[in-house]
Amino acid sequence: MAVDAPTRSPGDGPPVLEGTSEVATPGLEREAERAKARQGFLLGLPTIVYLLLFFVIPLGFVVAYSFATRTRSGRTELRDFNLDAYARLGDDIVMTVAWRSLWMAVVATLICLVLAYPLAYYISTRSPMVRNLMLVGVMIPFWSNFLIRTYAWRVLLDSDGLVTQAFEFIGLGDGRILFTSNAVILGLVYGYLPFMVLPLYAAIERIDWSLVEGARDLYASGWSAFRRVVWPLSRPGVIAGSILVFVPSFGAYVTPAILGGNKEGLLGSYIVLQFLSARNGPVGSAVSVVVLAVMLVATLVYFRSGGKNL
């Protein structure tokens, strides 16, 4: 508050005593604040160094590589920076792979949402005891390795696997879906479902139940109360869960490789292909940069929409 302001209006609050500003020494206060900031920085330093070394700098390499030059022998050299790699992104093969990845990620995200929402709703309306048990249940798959679980699906989906036989037994037609995009979607949904359930649960659990009662009291049917109150209030969870599923699905590598047999290329495998087989570092990097940019935009959309519980 300005002590020396000559035109104080009566609504300005209690008058400040003349001369109070001379009692405290402004310099000391600022120094103490700076010391506090320094302390925080020192505490964070090890992690900052770690992230710099293993995340920020490599990421810089990727970005740099995407503008670099590929020599005849397939080496990537950091000279003559150009946009050649990005020009290749318009190729039919890249576009096909990108659209297929986008399509699969969207489908996997939607299936997760449809499966997770009722479950999250159910969990959040249970007693605290049951709630915690069910949340632990949702997380149990994380206790074993993702790769191992994906290979387990391969066994189940094998032509003489349990799932395949069960499908055929109950007459759902040909159960042999291994090495198709359906198997990939199945694997993605299986792997990322908990990432949808948890934020949805967090969002729904926070909704004040009396709002639903209020809506019912104001002539809303159960469905209307859901549509007009519960759904909009759970939107932050829907967005958070969708991003958490969409982002890894979009760039998935392990699941398409194991369950899709890489018959239909996706972005993840395309990037690997560029680096290892085609020995085209710039193109692989350029695709990576674009995928990262898409994910960044998705995350920004989430934060812009006011979400917090990521």
Added chain:
Amino acid sequence: MDATTNGQHPAVELTGVSKRFGDRSGTEVTAVDDVDLTIGDGEFYSLLGPSGCGKTTTLRMIAGLELPTAGSIRIHGEEMGLRPPNKRPVNTVFQSYALFPHMSVAKNVGFGLEMRRVPQSERKALIDWAIELVEMGSMAHRKPTQLSGGQQQRVALARALVNRPEVLLLDEPLGALDLKLRHQMQVELKNLQREVGITFVYVTHDQEEAVTMSDRIAVMHDGRLLQVDTPEAIYERPTTRFVADFIGKTNFLEATVAGADEVVLANGDRLRLPSEHASGSAVAVTVRPERLTVHRRGEAPADRHTVDGRVETVTYLGNAVVYGVGVDWMHLEVRCPATLAGDRRDVGDDVTVSFEPQHAAVVTG
């Protein structure tokens, strides 16, 4: 609304309504125990009692937010049965207001109209009317989080009243407001109720609130209705010790019924007080502190009941003086209009406490 059909039936009628909640271990809690009550059309009716007495559960059963375990609930003669809340001609003002945080004030107020598919053209006028009614015209586009508690309370009221319900249910709507605002809202609510002519069922634990606003008060305790009467009758003629004690301060003089119109106090004094209790039953005579007068020992007028005692405490309150008077078998509180210091009794003075028979009531329990 057809006035003749409504006139034949009370606004709300509960017959033998009970609500039992069971928990996992199998023990049952009876929240509401065999309650009968009749609320007249246009009445301001309060359900008053301490927390856990079943008043809110009773209100929620009328709203349809809980279903009764037994009994019948009728609104203007129509049996509610298992009808869901959205099919009942009542609206509720919730204790927490339950305003939709993602909708503006106007959207909140219009929600019920929208759900009932009131045409857009009529909706606008009704919303404006309700928002004006609670003097929130300038805030129509704000979100509830941008409003103060008192303003949110008004919006909750408008959101319910805009639907012109046959009965408005209010669950401690002033509970979250500070004292000054609460007093102001009490007056406004009462005026509003007269203005719109809607039956109000008002749940509160605040006896002062109930007394100021209600046409009739139903005092509840442990799931049961103890007494239903006008505020004055509840205050002046309580029938149970609980009611007498819950509504304002009072003194209890232990007594035994000695006949149709006589009780014997614990010290052997006989009082002429009519009661309906059988001879020999243990009762108490209750007299409000402000109905008692202190005199110098032996100076009390002959037509008043008297008890002798000694002043133990004197508390000066500005507009009143409260004496604590010890009688050998109990302690009485006497509240007198403030007198100048010279005219006051002192601690240790021998005094006679007196009251008029019509200001005493016989209570049980």
